[in-house]
Amino acid sequence: MQDFEGLLRGLKLKVTPRRRAILEVMAAGSTFLSPEEIWKKVGEAGTNVGLPTVYRILEELAGGGVVTRVLHDNRQLYYYLCPNKGHHHHFVCLSCHKVEDVDLCLGEALEQEVKLRIQGALFSHILQLQGLCRECREKGGKA
Amino acid sequence: MQDFEGLLRGLKLKVTPRRRAILEVMAAGSTFLSPEEIWKKVGEAGTNVGLPTVYRILEELAGGGVVTRVLHDNRQLYYYLCPNKGHHHHFVCLSCHKVEDVDLCLGEALEQEVKLRIQGALFSHILQLQGLCRECREKGGKA
DNA sequence: AGTTAAATAGAAATCACTTCTATTTGACGA
DNA sequence: TCGTCAAATAGAAGTGATTTCTATTTAACT
Numbered sequence: 001m002q003d004f005e006g007l008l009r010g011l012k013l014k015v016t017p018r019r020r021a022i023l024e025v026m027a028a029g030s031t032f033l034s035p036e037e038i039w040k041k042v043g044e045a046g047t048n049v050g051l052p053t054v055y056r057i058l059e060e061l062a063g064g065g066v067v068t069r070v071l072h073d074n075r076q077l078y079y080y081l082c083p084n085k086g087h088h089h090h091f092v093c094l095s096c097h098k099v100e101d102v103d104l105c106l107g108e109a110l111e112q113e114v115k116l117r118i119q120g121a122l123f124s125h126i127l128q129l130q131g132l133c134r135e136c137r138e139k140g141g142k143a
Numbered sequence: 144m145q146d147f148e149g150l151l152r153g154l155k156l157k158v159t160p161r162r163r164a165i166l167e168v169m170a171a172g173s174t175f176l177s178p179e180e181i182w183k184k185v186g187e188a189g190t191n192v193g194l195p196t197v198y199r200i201l202e203e204l205a206g207g208g209v210v211t212r213v214l215h216d217n218r219q220l221y222y223y224l225c226p227n228k229g230h231h232h233h234f235v236c237l238s239c240h241k242v243e244d245v246d247l248c249l250g251e252a253l254e255q256e257v258k259l260r261i262q263g264a265l266f267s268h269i270l271q272l273q274g275l276c277r278e279c280r281e282k283g284g285k286a
Numbered sequence: 287a288g289t290t291a292a293a294t295a296g297a298a299a300t301c302a303c304t305t306c307t308a309t310t311t312g313a314c315g316a
Numbered sequence: 317t318c319g320t321c322a323a324a325t326a327g328a329a330g331t332g333a334t335t336t337c338t339a340t341t342t343a344a345c346t
Contacts (some may be wrong), residue, residue, distance in 0.1 A: 118277065122272055
């Protein structure tokens with residue numbers, strides 16, 4: 001359980017029941033979820049919400065760095081609420097959708113490469129690892 | 144100009160005029176292109192092709208590792224035919240869509256991290272840098 | 287040249303996602 | 317505590333990139 005209020009205020013977003021409900025649903029698990037999955041879970045938890053609202057709130061949270069977008073081969077966007085606040089990246093399990101942190105310090109190297117070789121400006125970067133987590137690997141999970 | 148025939152045969156794909164035309168269009172520039180842009184260029188170059196065919200061929204080539212998918216904030220997928228064959232990643236310019244190679248050897252570190260900490264199986268990873276290339280930075284290109 | 291599985295065109299469908307507008311509500315000051 | 321108002325939301329409708337489908341064509345290999 002986290003300080004959702006402070007989190008929302010930090011983004012200058014009003015504290016509303018929908019935002020709170022979405023954060024609660026996302027914090028309840030450590031897997032990435034589709035907007036529709038989140039929408040269903042929020043509904044089951046007793047908060048009525050429209051699907052467009054879920055999309056909007058997720059993008060607000062992603063823009064504020066509170067949730068991470070997870071890329072998927074099926075072209076859908078998924079989202080993950082990461083409790084870890086420092087800069088890092090994610091390993092996502094293609095079978096059970098669990099997300100695990102990957103602490104790899106490539107920020108420096110990237111900055112250097114772009115500065116020296118490309119001589120451009122680096123705005124952002126995406127690093128995402130895909131595979132099977134330990135449990136799914138051991139039970140021979142599907143790819 | 145490259146050995147498109149050998150490239151297609153390597154993927155066990157028939158050598159057809161559409162596939163050849165798409166590869167030629169993609170090899171002609173060093174920017175990432177949308178399926179529709181490719182479709183238009185192929186048409187202008189004198190080869191009639193259906194848009195669904197372009198989508199299909201691009202995915203065939205991407206699956207075979209011949210072209211790289213470029214992720215974009217607008218949720219469209221773009222494609223880039225990279226002449227560099229070794230394992231590497233890309234810096235994409237958000238203004239002019241130019242793609243530049245980034246030779247960062249994080250393969251080893253990734254393998255280690257996943258093997259030791261996650262104890263899972265690593266299938267693939269995505270690394271993409273976004274920013275402005277030198278020219279666009281100097282002329283103050285749009286983000 | 288004949289055969290066949292692969293490739294393609296073009297129309298139609300899909301569906302994740304966005305937009306729009308009227309209504310509601312949280313935040314803040316009186 | 318209450319009034320005000322910009323922000324937030326619902327729900328319907330729209331959008332458009334991408335996919336599917338089926339009949340037809342074609343490259344590859346006899």
